[in-house]
Structure formats: structure tokens, C-alpha cells
Amino acid sequence: MAINLQKGQKIDIGLTKMSVGLGWNPNEGTGHNFDLDASAFMIDSNRLIPTEAFFVFYGNTDSPDMALHHTGDDPTGGNSAEGDDETIQVDLSKVDNKITEILFVVTIHDAVLRKQNYGQVRNSYIRIVDDSNGQEVAKYELGEDFSIETAVEFGRLYKKDAQWKFEASGIGYKEDLGFFVSKYYKGEVIK
């Protein structure tokens, strides 16, 4: 039986291999496609990614430790009205020892240019699926929590006393993906 998480709610994961699925449906009539992008930041105890490659997104689909795999960009959210639009597969047994937290962020591509925000997206959620049986373990639906935001940290996996837990963090930002990269990466950016 899946748990419907509320914003801020924390659960024990109790799984090693899972898929973190993100879904949304665009509202009609905004004149542009609605391209939400799921990304993951694997951060260490300094709350930074150790190297750029620990930032997993459509342009870098595998983390260096092979713990995370992004299955690819969906540019419209229209892949499925019901199911996940973008998925990040997670194998917690492979996570580099340095990593203490994995943040899942969803940004709206070209939000400013297209004058888009979360108020124009419907049915957005993050969910965790047990890869061994395809069962949904937990789901957090954003509902009416966000409107003018263009990015949301949906949830985070974090290690506490050697156990992985998940929090439905639900933190909204009026920022783009570049903001998160500069927030969590202080090294030299390779262009």
C-alpha cells in the first residue's frame, strides 16, 4: 500500500533499487510546450556535489558511481497522462561513500522566456517505485502548494545513521536549473 506523503513528511526507504518517477501534465493554451526537467544532485557533507558528474540530468544520465541513471528527457509531459514523464533510477548500494544526500529537483525549461510557472502545471508529483515488483511505495503530489515558482525541490533521499530515508521536501524557487548548479557546485565549470 503506497503512502501518500504530505510536504515535509519523512519515511524510511527500506529499498535498495528504486525508480524515482516525476510526472506532470501541461495546461492547455499557454502557446508553448511545457518542458519540465528532472535532475538529481548527489551532495556530500559540505552540501556540494564532489564533481560536476554527480549532477545527473538529461545531459548527464549516469552518475560516476553508477548509482543513478536518468532514463531521458521528456520535452512535453505528454508521454503519459497517467504515468511518469521522467524517471531517475536509483541503486542505493552503489552510492559513493562521500554522498550523504540526493536532491531531486524539477525545473521548467525556458520558464522565463515562455512565461511559465508551476501554477500552469497539473497533476505534478514525485513517486518512488520498488524496482523488484513495480509497486509504488510512496507518492507526493504537489497539489496547490506552488503557483509562481519555476523550480521545485520535490524530494530528497538522505542518509541518517547509515539508513536511507526520503523526505517530501517540496521547496519552491523562482529560479532555473543554472541556479541549482551554482548553488551545489563550487568548482570550475567546464564549458
Ligand SMILES: [Ca+2]
Ligand atoms: Ca523535460
Ligand SMILES: [Ca+2]
Ligand atoms: Ca504527463
